[in-house]
Amino acid sequence: MKYIYFDSIDSTNNEAKRMINGAQISENLCLVALEQTAGRGRQGKSFFSPDTGLYMTVVLPVGRPIASQVTMTVRTAAAVCSAIEEVTGKDAGIKWVNDIYVYGKKCCGILCEAVNDYEKGIMQYMIAGIGINIYTKDWPEEIKNIAGSLYDTDPDPIHTHKGINAPDPGTVAGRLTIKIAETLEKWIFEVPAEEFLSYYKSRSTVLGKEIEYIEDGRVYTGTAVDIDGMGGLVVKPAAGNNIVLRSGEISVKMR
Numbered sequence: 730m731k732y733i734y735f736d737s738i739d740s741t742n743n744e745a746k747r748m749i750n751g752a753q754i755s756e757n758l759c760l761v762a763l764e765q766t767a768g769r770g771r772q773g774k775s776f777f778s779p780d781t782g783l784y785m786t787v788v789l790p791v792g793r794p795i796a797s798q799v800t801m802t803v804r805t806a807a808a809v810c811s812a813i814e815e816v817t818g819k820d821a822g823i824k825w826v827n828d829i830y831v832y833g834k835k836c837c838g839i840l841c842e843a844v845n846d847y848e849k850g851i852m853q854y855m856i857a858g859i860g861i862n863i864y865t866k867d868w869p870e871e872i873k874n875i876a877g878s879l880y881d882t883d884p885d886p887i888h889t890h891k892g893i894n895a896p897d898p899g900t901v902a903g904r905l906t907i908k909i910a911e912t913l914e915k916w917i918f919e920v921p922a923e924e925f926l927s928y929y930k931s932r933s934t935v936l937g938k939e940i941e942y943i944e945d946g947r948v949y950t951g952t953a954v955d956i957d958g959m960g961g962l963v964v965k966p967a968a969g970n971n972i973v974l975r976s977g978e979i980s981v982k983m984r
Contacts, residue, residue, distance in 0.1 A: 730757045730910050739767040741786035742840060742858040749788070749844055749854055758788040759910045763902075768860060781865040781878070783902045787913050789855045795845050798852050800925075801917065802827050802841045803960035805857045807929045808916035809839060812908040813861070816901065817879055822934040825953070825962045825979060829861075830934055834877020837861045857913060863901060922958055930956050939982040940964065942974060950982065 738744055741760040748754050762784045791797070806827035813821045813829060813836075822830045829837035840858040845851065862878040879901070916925055930936060935953040942949055942964065954971065955963035961973040 730759055730914065732759045732761060732906070732910075735760070735762040737764040737766060738762045740765050740858075741784055742842060742856055743767070745786045745788045745854075745856050745858075746842075746844070754788055754790060754854065756790070757910075757914060759906065760786045760788070761906050765860070782863050783861045783905055784859070785906055785909065786856060786858045787910050789857075789914070789917060791852050791855050791918070793852055793918070795843075795847070795850055795852050797918070798843050798855065800922065800958075800960045801843070801855060801857075802839070803929055803956070804916050804920070804925050805839055805841055805859075805913060807925045807932070808912040809837060809859055809909055810932050811916075811928065812905065812912045813837065813879070816904045816908050819879065821932065823929060823932045824934045824981075825956070825974075826960070826976070830877075831879060832877055835875055836877050836879055855917065857917075859909060861905065863905075926956060926958065926960075929960075935962070935979065935981055940979045941982055942979045943977060944972075953979075 735741075735744075738760075741762050744760055745754075745758075748758075763782075765784045768784060803826065806823050806829065810821045810823050810829050813819065813831070819831050824830055824835070827839040827841070828835050829839070838860045842856040842858070843852050844854040844856070846853050862876065864880050865876070865878045868876050933953075933956065936955070938953055940951060940953050942951065949966060951964040951966040951972070953962055954965050957963055957973055959975075961975050962979070963971055963973050965971050
């Protein structure tokens with residue numbers, strides 16, 4: 730794995746695509762930034778990326794059938810969750826599809842993309858963008874009730890924090906970067922489906938919960954009952970047969 734570091738960049742995923750378009754990537758690569766000025770999340774949303782977090786993109790030249798990317802997102806979520814737990818010792822959970830939660834707050838977002846050769850039916854590159862809030866404390870109004878950090882009790886920025894009661898941020902960021910990159914290399918294509926699915930389910934924050942989901946512009950209610958072999962969320966609606974969600978946003982209903 731080759732590593733390239735930036736103090737600040739528009740988006741590590743954007744940089745990955747620029748490098749791919751310039752034929753600059755021939756090996757597994759990890760782009761790392763302490764700040765993004767135009768971070769991107771799923772469904773075209775912006776991703777708040779101040780200099781108190783870690784933002785990285787792992788690029789894997791895969792050269793495999795496009796069909797193999799079906800489980801890419803859930804495999805990435807499982808790998809990142811596992812790495813966070815190993816490095817920090819904190820219990821982490823996965824909100825389908827790929828949001829990582831610690832202490833009941835979202836501390837990590839993931840954006841998986843692919844560069845495909847449709848004529849050959851080949852996925853040329855897998856691009857996994859990962860944004861982690863390490864010491865972020867001040868949030869925009871629209872996300873302040875749902876966003877959290879791995880160490881959100883410390884007010885100092887990641888560059889200068891030297892507190893006694895929290896790990897050195899350089900060590901945390903550095904260890905997370907390497908552990909996530911190494912785990913992704915293994916989990917994306919090598920770990921058998923039953924292994925990553927078992928882990929993913931064990932960390933799910935939604936299985937067994939009543940959820941709301943949107944279909945055809947309407948909001949429905951159901952119970953999340955399983956994750957299928959392709960990473961789809963199996964839902965038992967309030968009425969009718971089970972359905973499988975392949976994408977989209979869900980929310981857990983508060984009782």
